[in-house]
Amino acid sequence: MTALVPLPVLLPLLGAGAALMLSKRPRAQRAITVGVLAAIVVIAAVLLVAADQDGPQVVWLGQWKPIGIALVADRLAALMLLVSAIVTLAVLLYSIGQGMTGDESETPVSIYHPTFMVLVAGVSNAFLAGDLFNLFVSFEMLLFSSYVLLTLGGTAARIRAGTIYVVVNVLSSMLFLVALAAVYAAVGTLNLAQIAQRVDDLPDHVALTLQLLLLVTFCIKAAVFPLSLWLPDSYPTAPAPVTAVFAGLLTKVGVYAIIRLQTLIFPGSPLTDLLLWAALLTMLIGILGAIAQSDIKRMLSFTLVSHIGYMIFGVALATKTGLSGAIFYVAHHITIQTALFLVLGLIERRAGSTALLRLGGLARFAPVLGVLFFIPAMNLAGIPPLSGFLGKVGLLQAGLAEGSWLALVLVAGGTLTSLLTLYAVAKTWALAFWRSPEQAHEMMKLLPGTGDSHTEEDAATPQLVRHRGHVHVGSVAFGERDLAEAKRVADADEPDRDLYQRVMDGSLPERLPFSMVGPAAGLVLVSIVITFVAGPLFGFTDRAAEDLMERTPYFSSVLGEDAP
Amino acid sequence: MQVNLTLLVVVAALMGAGVYLLLERSLTRVLVGLVLISNGVNVMFLVASGRAGTSPIVGSSDPDGMADPLPQALVLTAIVITLGTVAFLLAMAHRSWQLNGNDDVQDDVEDSAIRKLAIDDANSDSYDLSTKGQHEDDPVEEGA
Structure with a gap:
């Protein structure tokens, strides 16, 4: 079985090379990339079973034991690998359906597929890395391809967003290098298992410095408050499938690295208070940001930040149930967040915009889209019996079991965040799906400075009430300034056209291609399946958390007889 | 572990200048800042590798007197990665200049x-x- 371990990294890299060579033949390119990702799904599933039954699967590359590079697939890594493989496959199929490979005028033809493959290789490598420098290299692989994907086409908005993203991430890479130099100077190795054994001999302050350095680095990647402010600025401008895979996977790689760091290397110094505060602030500030947004993409980016807080909550508790809940939540959240962004891409395609002010009535003329949005949105908010609810219950129970006052505050904060998430997605639902496009259009027309033909129509529309400078539609009220600002910034290409006008023009696509709806629906289905297999999955994450707490399975399989 | 003070001062100077430039608004200056920081980090790896020695090639000298080769390998990797990043950032600065006539980092x-x-x-x-x-x-x- 160990022969399979390097394949999730090797295959996409080879696939990237092949795809680059075949850039003139899109069909062959697609066949290769889809084939590679499908193979990784199978391999990851086999590794998952093997890791569960026979313990961690370890490969020392080139047999340079113990000074070379180790790849380790234990229960946690294998689970992450499987979930990420499924998600990336769905995103790839979706982007093929969208015609990212050439039909879209602003996207370069040939580089999407190879870059995506390198991204997948980087993500897999990060999960498998048994060596801190290898982890750094995999971060660079996935970051570099993410730079390219984020600025695809080089439009003004993407360059603006990309600048912030690239600079923040390069800086975090530099921090990582500083941490690596410090770790090497302190313990003379970069192998995770060896660091873990030698770190006990270090003086406390040195160990704490190393831990904080690494923690800050990983928290930037994972977007933990206050290191999360780059994320909502940079994600929403990318093409929908790119945003989907970033939102689903890249932050979770950071969370994974935090879990490894806290359980494997520094189990004696859980920093519970610090991390709990960070988790609380991440949850609350993230979700408050989400409520303030008037664009669905940005709203979802903020909920992404917010829900990272749940995972950090589980890690911070440093108990078996806490870790188990965090791992479950990571698996759940990867699928759900990616599915939501894919559906958002469908909305953008169908309705021409994701700005809340321009949308309306989607539930009526795209009912399938409504269902596809509704299920993951409710799942995100944690409505029973969906997996989001189960994951949150697991985490909150772990918090109650821990019992300190701060953990109880976190339990309350987590519940509040869940409710506010429900509010945010319900607002989206009410505005984009429930009201009629005419309502949205009439409301837009009321905005100052949006045309001169609207004044006589004001009185004729019963749904709209102008009252002391506010615009009311049904029970939803907006300040005029809100509307004007949001209207100005939303959809810069065609500032004066909303869904209603597009419908009247007949400029909207009649229906969505199945090749786009299929993958998105597939991911929604996966998230429902996670709900149904939640029992066995929680059993699995319990065992994974047990491994992490004990550490001996990791040591003995990586270092063999050298283990203590 | 004994530390070479000269190298440490160089690291501090490079990092300090790099951070100062990083806080500027122009992307080109940010870029130069990042280059300085990355060079500082690379020198820091030399500090971390301990005392200098002979070149670490098997058979050329006594293994006990060799310098530690691993940090040098790490630095090489870091240099390559920084090179790629710098090239990409330069392209972005150029594109930003094409689009806006300047390369300032803009507000969201x-x-x-x-x-x-x-x-x-x-x-x-x-x-x-x-x-x-x-x-x-x-x-x-x-x-x-």
Whole structure:
């Protein structure tokens, strides 16, 4: 079985090379990339079973034991690998359906597929890395391809967003290098298992410095408050499938690295208070940001930040149930967040915009889209019996079991965040799906400075009430300034056209291609399946958390007889 | 572990200058700052590798007197990665200059819109229904 371990990294890299060579033949390119990702799904599933039954699967590359590079697939890594493989496959199929490979005028033809493959290789490598420098290299692989994907086409908005993203991430890479130099100077190795054994001999302050350095680095990647402010600025401008895979996977790689760091290397110094505060602030500030947004993409980016807080909550508790809940939540959240962004891409395609002010009535003329949005949105908010609810219950129970006052505050904060998430997605639902496009259009027309033909129509529309400078539609009220600002910034290409006008023009696509709806629906289905297999999955994450707490399975399989 | 003080001073100088440049608004300066920081980090690896020695090639000298080769390998990798990053950032700065006529790092549009909202109507208009308009034009809240 160990022969399979390097394949999730090797295959996409080879696939990237092949795809680059075949850039003139899109069909062959697609066949290769889809084939590679499908193979990784199978391999990851086999590794998952093997890791569960026979313990961690370890490969020392080139047999340079113990000074070379180790790849380790234990229960946690294998689970992450499987979930990420499924998600990336769905995103790839979706982007093929969208015609990212050439039909879209602003996207370069040939580089999407190879870059995506390198991204997948980087993500897999990060999960498998048994060596801190290898982890750094995999971060660079996935970051570099993410730079390219984020600025695809080089439009003004993407360059603006990309600048912030690239600079923040390069800086975090530099921090990582500083941490690596410090770790090497302190313990003379970069192998995770060896660091873990030698770190006990270090003086406390040195160990704490190393831990904080690494923690800050990983928290930037994972977007933990206050290191999360780059994320909502940079994600929403990318093409929908790119945003989907970033939102689903890249932050979770950071969370994974935090879990490894806290359980494997520094189990004696859980920093519970610090991390709990960070988790609380991440949850609350993230979700408050989400409520303030008037664009669905940005709203979802903020909920992404917010829900990272749940995972950090589980890690911070440093108990078996806490870790188990965090791992479950990571698996759940990867699928759900990616599915939501894919559906958002469908909305953008169908309705021409994701700005809340321009949308309306989607539930009526795209009912399938409504269902596809509704299920993951409710799942995100944690409505029973969906997996989001189960994951949150697991985490909150772990918090109650821990019992300190701060953990109880976190339990309350987590519940509040869940409710506010429900509010945010319900607002989206009410505005984009429930009201009629005419309502949205009439409301837009009321905005100052949006045309001169609207004044006589004001009185004729019963749904709209102008009252002391506010615009009311049904029970939803907006300040005029809100509307004007949001209207100005939303959809810069065609500032004066909303869904209603597009419908009247007949400029909207009649229906969505199945090749786009299929993958998105597939991911929604996966998230429902996670709900149904939640029992066995929680059993699995319990065992994974047990491994992490004990550490001996990791040591003995990586270092063999050298283990203590 | 004995530390070479000269190298440490070089690291500190490079890092300090790099951080200063990083805080500038122009992307080119940010880029130069990142290059300085990365060079500082690379020198830091030399500090971490301990005392200098002979070249680490098997058979050329006594293994006990060799320098530690691993940090050098790490530095090489870091240099390659930095090179790629710098090339990419340069391309971005150029593209930004093509599009805007400058390479300044810009504010987020929606972010500044929301910030402006917060300043302009601090007593959020959106919640007017519940208070029946009583707080309208309250100067205290607007200033807050």
